[in-house]
Amino acid sequence: MPQVSLREDAHYPVVVVGGGQAGLATSWQLTARGLDHVVLEADRVGSEWRNRRWDSFCLVTPNWQCRLPGFPYAGPDADGFMLRDEIVAYLESYAKSFDVPLAEGVRATGLEQTAQGFRLTTDVATVTADQVVLATGPYQRPKIPRFADRLPGGLQQLHSSQYRNPEQLDAGEVLVVGTGQSGCQIAEDLHLAGRQVHLVTGSAPRVARFYRGRDVVAWLDEMGYYAKGIHEFDDVDAVRFRVNHYVTGRDGGRDIDLRRFALEGMKLYGRLVEVRDGLLCLKPDLRANLDHADAVSEGIKDSIDAFIASKAIQAPVEARYQPVWEPADEPETLDLQGISAVVWSTGFSRDDAWIRVPVFDGRGYPTHHRGVTSVPGLYFVGLPWQHTWGSGRFGGVADDAAYLAEQIVQRRMQTGVRWIAGLPRSQKTVA
Structure with a gap:
């Protein structure tokens, strides 16, 4: 899979923040629709499973429910339950299967809305985007x-x-x-x-x-x-x-x-x-x-x-x-x-202080309908019960990612602007 190197002031049509199953599923759907984008991952693909799960950890849902878009479970034990390292390997193989445009080791530290779209600050470079998908998950701060x-x-x-x-x-x-x-x-x-x-x-x-x-x-x-x-x-x-x-x-x-x-x-x-x-x-x-x-x-x-x-x-x-x-x-x-x-074993809270866009309710929960926020061009994916019980799982995130990809396509058509991924803003092209 191609490793993307962020350049200062580069512009992307779509930035996906998070390289877990939700971010990868979204990338697959965007790729299938020919939409230029980049996926930012603070660590490595599968890091949440690799770094926050115990040695004997396994899925509680059967392997056949692992139905990431274009990459359903195809192993020998469909009714079994993948162990931690097998889950990580599954996600790594998925990322390689469609050459996800991935920038690993890039942590998002600030998101702001601009007149043209969004400004995203990272620990590597500051980039801009027309649309942003936040796939950072619900389990952020112990x-x-x-x-x-x-x-x-x-x-x-x-x-x-x-x-x-x-x-x-x-x-x-x-x-x-x-x-x-x-x-x-x-x-x-x-x-x-x-x-x-x-x-x-x-x-x-x-x-x-x-x-x-x-x-x-x-x-x-x-x-x-x-x-x-x-x-x-x-x-x-x-x-x-x-x-x-x-x-x-x-x-x-x-x-x-x-x-x-x-x-x-x-x-x-x-x-x-x-x-x-x-x-x-x-x-x-x-x-x-x-x-x-x-x-x-x-x-x-x-x-x-x-x-x-x-x-x-x-x-x-x-x-x-x-x-x-x-x-x-x-x-x-x-x-x-x-x-x-x-x-x-007392759960997690969200850590969204870096998202300086007014899309949260009084409890700090993202306000959205099926992942689409009230701020045009800003989306969430991978939340528990985002749309269905399966939303936060391997079995249902594909449907949510497909729905958001269609929303992204529609907004791109409405705005009528096409950006060439990774080019400075001064080199934009208008469809």
Whole structure:
């Protein structure tokens, strides 16, 4: 693939910021339409997967759902789950497959609107563009509660994005805070390694890996869940900020059952609310959190049962889940004695201070419709629930990228200006 070298004051018809799956999918769609552009990547292709995932990390969606435009998964294990290094290799191969015009090692540091389009400052050069696609993703700044500073000074603390393997942590018991996908999978990784794990739960839902003879993802895909537009829901904001269901693709895929972990010795707690006098103060909601996660999983099974019945599908009958453990009490404090390390699986916040264009709401979320902002020529791609459940995944980003590429084409036709990529502004050509 050609490596692009940015020149000071160069002008591009389209600049795509971010060389992950969303940025690459957008580049493929632009290339297919003959649109000159450049993709800026602060590190290397696949760096988010390479640098922010632990050693045993794997996808939670089957490989067949990896459907980047022009490059669907073609490996030997369509129903399996790619490991971290395989995901990186998949993205690197994708970038080579269509000679993406990529500038690696170029970090965008400022974006401003101008009378002619946009000015983009990077740590290499300042360039201008008619249109800009922001494919920087939603997981930018690791989020750790402020009261983490009040934990004992000798306690090893790291965010889930820094976790690699159990051997990385100091000897002793480990506290994992958060039960989203990362928290549950890291807790399992430590548990399987024989570490004593203390897991602080939250309200994240869970989903079964398999049900009635198929991966649940396959049922949901056939039922159209991943293609359902967000504006078909009554509670758009609530849907957009939902936490992902926890499950795993490890060892061929299985449920993550926190109750079974507890039966095997893992210590479970309710939500962490503060740190006081060296003690963790906990909300007594462990039972409620476990019950909620189970209820969501069983509700998904209900919808699958209804679909099977409505289509008269022949599928094996499966007994429903029965809880294998119940909490005997609800401790409201936790002494850190014996705990040597804390893994904060508390998510990420956005880092958009460099985008000096008024496209954010009061919460700092980009305002858009299917990735098209209110500022002409500025777009987002790769956001969770940008348009559908599949938007932030390998399975749905292709549709979003295609939609935005068409919007970019239409705007180019409306403005009537054609730029030759990489030339100074003084050498523009008008169609």
